[in-house]
Amino acid sequence: MFKFSLYVALLMFAAGSSIAAPVASPLELLVLGSGGPGATGRAGAGYVVLVDGEPRIMVDAGPGTFVRLGEAKLSLAKIDIVLLTHLHIDHTGELPGLFKARAVSGDGPVNVRVFGPTGHRGEGEEATFPSTSHFIDLLFGPDGAYSYLRDFAAPMTINATDIDASTHAPKTPKVIYSESGLDISAIAGHHGDAPAVIYRIDYRGQSITFSGDIDANGIDNLRRIARHTSLLVFNCVVLDPPGSRPVLYTLHTPPKTIGVVAADSETKKLLLSHLSPSIDQQRVSVEASIREHYKGPVVFAEDGMHLQP
Numbered sequence: 001m002f003k004f005s006l007y008v009a010l011l012m013f014a015a016g017s018s019i020a021a022p023v024a025s026p027l028e029l030l031v032l033g034s035g036g037p038g039a040t041g042r043a044g045a046g047y048v049v050l051v052d053g054e055p056r057i058m059v060d061a062g063p064g065t066f067v068r069l070g071e072a073k074l075s076l077a078k079i080d081i082v083l084l085t086h087l088h089i090d091h092t093g094e095l096p097g098l099f100k101a102r103a104v105s106g107d108g109p110v111n112v113r114v115f116g117p118t119g120h121r122g123e124g125e126e127a128t129f130p131s132t133s134h135f136i137d138l139l140f141g142p143d144g145a146y147s148y149l150r151d152f153a154a155p156m157t158i159n160a161t162d163i164d165a166s167t168h169a170p171k172t173p174k175v176i177y178s179e180s181g182l183d184i185s186a187i188a189g190h191h192g193d194a195p196a197v198i199y200r201i202d203y204r205g206q207s208i209t210f211s212g213d214i215d216a217n218g219i220d221n222l223r224r225i226a227r228h229t230s231l232l233v234f235n236c237v238v239l240d241p242p243g244s245r246p247v248l249y250t251l252h253t254p255p256k257t258i259g260v261v262a263a264d265s266e267t268k269k270l271l272l273s274h275l276s277p278s279i280d281q282q283r284v285s286v287e288a289s290i291r292e293h294y295k296g297p298v299v300f301a302e303d304g305m306h307l308q309p
């Protein structure tokens, strides 16, 4: 009798342990594209953030991310938030393809919220950028290039919100989305003449912060919003001076400064992404330079990489 009950108990224990579903991390990051703007074998910038295991948020949509999303076999059906760090092609070029994929991913109406920077009218040598709402209108509005998408596979509504990315923008992070414990905040970044936004996603004690492409003028804001973040995704394009072309330093942050910012903000984990071939070729010295100041884990991104904060 005793042996039989023990046997049953063991069986129940084994069955119980085998059916227990793995607990999803509150936040998880899928790297769709870790490269750009050159066609180097990596997709352009793009990420999916999973909330409680569900793909909910897309951050940037560079060329090649469409294929990577398919390879990851993730459903688009719950993606309802898109965060654009800036409107350069290597961060937004795949948006139409991804939105059409989103439109055919389910059977109900589709509502997507898009956040991105305000526009900029360039003077002299500066380029002009539309605001994010104008950009979305140029693509999907009534007179837009892809206006047909609004009623193609399902009724689709795209609501765009412009985040102040001007030189007068507030220097404190602003909450742009808050629902069921999921908070997204934003602050102006700086990427040459392209208006840029830094985002931070917080959920159940974890957070992921996205620097976007950022030069020295955006660093103080990044330090503010990244305070104690679990995972900082830092775009890493240039080598420490004078290793890269001078003009690139007006657009990007070198490894030494990346290390200083990650250390100052007490970032728990650092993911280097948007990797240029020169960074790839000199990973050892790049990491050594970052480690002069930052002592936490440093990871180089790859397309298709899954990461928990």
Ligand SMILES: [Zn+2]
Residues within 6 Å of the ligand: 036, 037, 045, 088, 090, 091, 213, 274
């Ligand atoms: Zn870029």
